[in-house]
Amino acid sequence: MAIPARISIVTLGVADLARAVAFYEALGWERAASSMDEIAWFHTADSNLGLFPTHELAADANLPPERGPFDGVTLAINVETAGDVDRCLAEAVAAGGRLLKPATDAVWGGRSGYFADPDGHPWEVAHNPGFAIGPDGRVTIP
Numbered sequence: 001m002a003i004p005a006r007i008s009i010v011t012l013g014v015a016d017l018a019r020a021v022a023f024y025e026a027l028g029w030e031r032a033a034s035s036m037d038e039i040a041w042f043h044t045a046d047s048n049l050g051l052f053p054t055h056e057l058a059a060d061a062n063l064p065p066e067r068g069p070f071d072g073v074t075l076a077i078n079v080e081t082a083g084d085v086d087r088c089l090a091e092a093v094a095a096g097g098r099l100l101k102p103a104t105d106a107v108w109g110g111r112s113g114y115f116a117d118p119d120g121h122p123w124e125v126a127h128n129p130g131f132a133i134g135p136d137g138r139v140t141i142p
Contacts, residue, residue, distance in 0.1 A: 007047050010075065013054030013065070014119045019096075020051045023118050026095035045137030054119075067120070074114070076124040078131055078139045082111040088125045089113045097123075 014020035021040045025031060032041035032048070038056075042049040058065035079088060085103045092115040093099050100122055103113035112126035132140045 009048045009050050011050035011052050011057060012117070012119065012121050013057040013067075014051050015054060016118075017051060017053055019118055023096050024049070024051070027092065046139070069120075070122075074122045074124050076126055078133060079125060079127050080133055082127045085111045085113055085125050085127050089115055092117075092123070092125075 012020070017038075017040065021031065021035075024040075024042055029042045029044075029049075032043055035041050038052070040051040042051075052060075054067070055065045077088065079085060082103075082105075089099060089103055096118055097115040098120075100114035100116050103111055103125070105111050106126075108128070109130070110126055110128040112124055114122055114124050116122050130142065134140065
């Protein structure tokens with residue numbers, strides 16, 4: 001039996017859960033009703049985002065809680081237009097994020113840039129004209 005090819009939840013370890021929740025709410029993301037004092041859930045177009053204290057998440061996965069400046073993972077938000085990339089990066093910074101890379105035109109024909117949330121998790125905001133975004137916000141990668 002194969003493991004299903006799906007990403008249901010991405011959980012980020014955070015130093016201050018209240019600060020992280022406030023940041024994602026400032027982005028306009030909807031917090032799920034099932035959130036608790038110990039963990040917060042946010043719905044996205046095709047998966048869910050969890051926020052959980054770093055030391056507890058590390059213990060749950062049987063890993064050390066230390067993180068490096070880059071842990072080899074980025075998250076991405078695909079948007080409908082090239083101009084949306086600039087707007088979203090500005091909104092993330094206004095909400096308390098840090099600009100990692102300003103929006104630039106990419107050699108692959110789109111536009112992208114990066115911000116970090118208050119815990120340093122890197123997010124790419126990208127417009128790729130070859131990736132259709134449906135009315136439900138889901139991205140189709142050919």
